[in-house]
Amino acid sequence: MVQAVMEKQLEQAAGRETVLSVRDLTVGFGDNIVLDKLNLDVLRGEILGFVGASGTGKSVLMRTVLRLLPKRSGTIEILGAEYDKVSDEERLALDMRLGVLFQHGALFSALTVRENIQVPMREYLDLPQDLMDELARLKIELVGLAPEAAEKYPSELSGGMIKRAALARALALDPDLVFLDEPTSGLDPIGAAEFDELIAKLRDTLGLTVYMVTHDLDSLFSVCDRIAVLGQKRVLVEGTIEDMLACDEPWVKSYFRGKRARAIVHD
Numbered sequence: 517m518v519q520a521v522m523e524k525q526l527e528q529a530a531g532r533e534t535v536l537s538v539r540d541l542t543v544g545f546g547d548n549i550v551l552d553k554l555n556l557d558v559l560r561g562e563i564l565g566f567v568g569a570s571g572t573g574k575s576v577l578m579r580t581v582l583r584l585l586p587k588r589s590g591t592i593e594i595l596g597a598e599y600d601k602v603s604d605e606e607r608l609a610l611d612m613r614l615g616v617l618f619q620h621g622a623l624f625s626a627l628t629v630r631e632n633i634q635v636p637m638r639e640y641l642d643l644p645q646d647l648m649d650e651l652a653r654l655k656i657e658l659v660g661l662a663p664e665a666a667e668k669y670p671s672e673l674s675g676g677m678i679k680r681a682a683l684a685r686a687l688a689l690d691p692d693l694v695f696l697d698e699p700t701s702g703l704d705p706i707g708a709a710e711f712d713e714l715i716a717k718l719r720d721t722l723g724l725t726v727y728m729v730t731h732d733l734d735s736l737f738s739v740c741d742r743i744a745v746l747g748q749k750r751v752l753v754e755g756t757i758e759d760m761l762a763c764d765e766p767w768v769k770s771y772f773r774g775k776r777a778r779a780i781v782h783d
């Protein structure tokens with residue numbers, strides 16, 4: 517069954533551009549091998565939901581792809597380039613095409629929302645302050661925050677506003693691919709649904725590709741085009757929500773056909 521789902525996905529993937537291709541990736545800490553020969557493809561323009569039991573290595577994979585953790589072996593090709601094989605200059609250019617929203621927002625508490633959004637601009641670009649202010653204003657509008665949010669500090673924002681501000685910072689350089697680590701965690705169901713709608717809208721309007729680590733079944737059912745499940749140190753199964761619902765792999769079955777999931781399906 518799992519094999520059949522994988523083969524169907526490969527067929528569907530044929531002909532679409534792969535923006536992230538991970539092959540035989542092994543990552544570990546001392547004797548603890550967290551990912552073992554893992555393979556994963558993310559296709560342009562899709563929202564990929566990445567799930568797996570707690571502690572299976574979802575964050576480790578995302579951090580390794582972002583070069584925040586070292587890999588033992590394997591290849592990671594991102595936006596058509598293999599990081600290990602490009603020059604420093606090309607690596608910098610690649611980094612600019614990636615946006616990241618870390619869990620809990622991870623905004624700088626001593627900076628206002630506007631200043632937070634301008635951090636990547638300062639790091640990668642050499643722009644006059646008035647242009648950066650205008651760009652920050654546009655990003656704030658894009659994520660649905662009020663203009664007044666620009667001069668507020670993170671401590672003055674609600675959880676939902678922090679997520680939106682962090683998303684605005686992730687979008688600061690108009691990336692092709694954004695990584696979201698549990699973007700709806702800590703939000704109430706209405707706030708989470710609004711955030712999901714925002715992500716779908718941004719994908720549709722900006723043509724973003726979204727890689728989203730999530731435990732949120734609502735997000736998986738409502739906005740993800742495809743889902744990848746991490747287990748046994750690799751991607752156990754990849755597919756649409758329908759594929760997940762038909763899958764007999766025990767963890768996938770209990771996650772997607774358990775009590776909580778059934779409540780969503782029958783909503």
Ligand SMILES: Nc1ncnc2c1ncn2[C@@H]1O[C@H](COP(=O)(O)OP(=O)(O)OP(=O)(O)O)[C@@H](O)[C@H]1O
Nearest residue numbers: 545548550568569570571572573574575576577731
């Ligand atoms: N810097 C590190 N040093 C040593 N071990 C680590 C490090 N980071 C992660 N690990 C280990 O890697 C494994 C996977 O952790 P990871 O945080 O990726 O899980 P996760 O799937 O994201 O979990 P959760 O859903 O709870 O966030 C765990 O066993 C963890 O202890």
